[in-house]
Amino acid sequence: MCPSKYYQIMRLCKDKKAYRYQMAVYAQANGIKPTARAYRTSPQVVRKWKERFELEGYQGLDDISRRPHNMPNATPEDEKQFIIDLRLKYKRMGAEQVRAIENLSRSPKTIRKIWREAGVSRRRRRKKYKTKQNLREVKKNYKLFELTCEDTKDLKDIPEYWPQMQSKNLPKHQYTIREVSCGIQFLGYGNELSLTHSTIFARIVNRHLEKHNLLPDKSIRQSDNGSEYIGAWNAKKPSSYTLAIESLKGQKHHTIPPRVYQLQGDVETVHNLIEQEFFELETFKDREDFFQKAFTYLVFFNLERPNSYKENKSPWQLAKEKKPDIKKEALILPPIDLDYAVSKLTPGGNYVLTDP
Numbered sequence: 001m002c003p004s005k006y007y008q009i010m011r012l013c014k015d016k017k018a019y020r021y022q023m024a025v026y027a028q029a030n031g032i033k034p035t036a037r038a039y040r041t042s043p044q045v046v047r048k049w050k051e052r053f054e055l056e057g058y059q060g061l062d063d064i065s066r067r068p069h070n071m072p073n074a075t076p077e078d079e080k081q082f083i084i085d086l087r088l089k090y091k092r093m094g095a096e097q098v099r100a101i102e103n104l105s106r107s108p109k110t111i112r113k114i115w116r117e118a119g120v121s122r123r124r125r126r127k128k129y130k131t132k133q134n135l136r137e138v139k140k141n142y143k144l145f146e147l148t149c150e151d152t153k154d155l156k157d158i159p160e161y162w163p164q165m166q167s168k169n170l171p172k173h174q175y176t177i178r179e180v181s182c183g184i185q186f187l188g189y190g191n192e193l194s195l196t197h198s199t200i201f202a203r204i205v206n207r208h209l210e211k212h213n214l215l216p217d218k219s220i221r222q223s224d225n226g227s228e229y230i231g232a233w234n235a236k237k238p239s240s241y242t243l244a245i246e247s248l249k250g251q252k253h254h255t256i257p258p259r260v261y262q263l264q265g266d267v268e269t270v271h272n273l274i275e276q277e278f279f280e281l282e283t284f285k286d287r288e289d290f291f292q293k294a295f296t297y298l299v300f301f302n303l304e305r306p307n308s309y310k311e312n313k314s315p316w317q318l319a320k321e322k323k324p325d326i327k328k329e330a331l332i333l334p335p336i337d338l339d340y341a342v343s344k345l346t347p348g349g350n351y352v353l354t355d356p
Contacts, residue, residue, distance in 0.1 A: 006039055006041035016061070017062060020049045023035060023046060024049050024052075025053075075106060075110065087118075090276070090277075091280060092276050093276050094108075095109075097273075099111060136309065136310075142180055143322065144216070144319060144323050145215055145216065145219055146219050147180045147220050148179050148222065149180060150177045150178075150222065151224060152174065152198075153173065153174040155172055160279060164283065164284055168286055169286075171189035171290070171337075172192075173189065174274075175188035175198060175201045176271065178266050181322065183270070185315075186205050187298055187336070188335060190337075190342075193226070195228055196342055198229055198241045199239075202221075202245055204333075206248050208333045214326075215251060217250050218251075220254050221251060223253070223255055224256055225255050229242075229255065230255060241253070274297070299332055301315070303328060303332075
């Protein structure tokens with residue numbers, strides 16, 4: 001009666017219930033074994049569907065879930081709720097970021113699934129259909145501190161931070177230096193964007209790099225064309241910032257071409273991360289508490305935080321691979337209060353502040 005075997009038909013059939021219904025009715029009229037021969041299957045299969053049809057009717061011919069009743073590896077409900085609460089706490093972070101910060105044992109895929117089932121998944125942003133050159137391998141081959149990027153971040157447009165900034169005299173601007181090959185960052189904070197602030201920050205970082213012998217024979221400090229780096233747009237001579245950078249032998253200050261902001265992608269990326277992981281989450285008692293917490297975050301970022309774009313390794317791990325004799329202290333430069341540093345300038349413009 002049936003040229004194909006039962007399991008082949010089931011694999012290709014769009015309506016399994018209808019076929020099983022025909023088999024069950026045929027079995028009622030002709031018996032189990034004749035039906036098994038006619039439908040080219042075993043008597044056990046025929047008996048199963050005949051009995052289900054007689055007990056439950058046509059609906060009983062559906063496949064029953066084979067999911068086990070007990071799943072020892074399933075995520076407990078209390079842990080699920082904890083992960084859901086983290087989604088509400090870390091508003092704009094992805095699963096990999098939250099997993100790294102909270103040291104969760106569940107995989108990013110499992111975390112996303114829990115969020116999706118709870119209806120708290122992050123809304124996807126529209127993709128920008130713009131071809132981007134993959135420079136990861138190029139950056140990976142740089143020597144340690146051969147190329148660093150520097151930029152500033154305006155903190156006044158962060159809703160969670162702005163009220164605290166206004167009421168507690170917290171910094172309004174962030175000065176950031178990021179090493180390209182490993183992702184190491186150094187931070188400075190002040191109430192102004194000025195050439196004086198950036199110059200002092202450059203001198204402090206220079207002294208730190210010199211102290212730990214971190215600069216190769218030739219290195220580049222890259223910035224945009226902001227007045228805090230080049231001075232006046234029509235200046236005829238190098239700015240004090242450029243002179244501070246190039247006071248170290250072999251170190252050069254380069255500026256990016258106008259409006260080619262993607263060349264500052266490394267430092268712009270870390271600005272987005274620090275906004276999500278620090279400014280949107282922390283509350284501060286006063287300015288001193290701000291710098292203490294900024295220091296804690298900086299230590300976490302440089303020594304512990306894995307970077308998914310750099311083989312899931314921390315800046316410290318990557319730096320050790322490039323310079324095995326490097327010490328952890330080389331990556332720990334406390335965030336600089338640049339307003340305080342400016343107050344310590346002598347009338348001649350010399351910087352007299354001791355090591356932070």
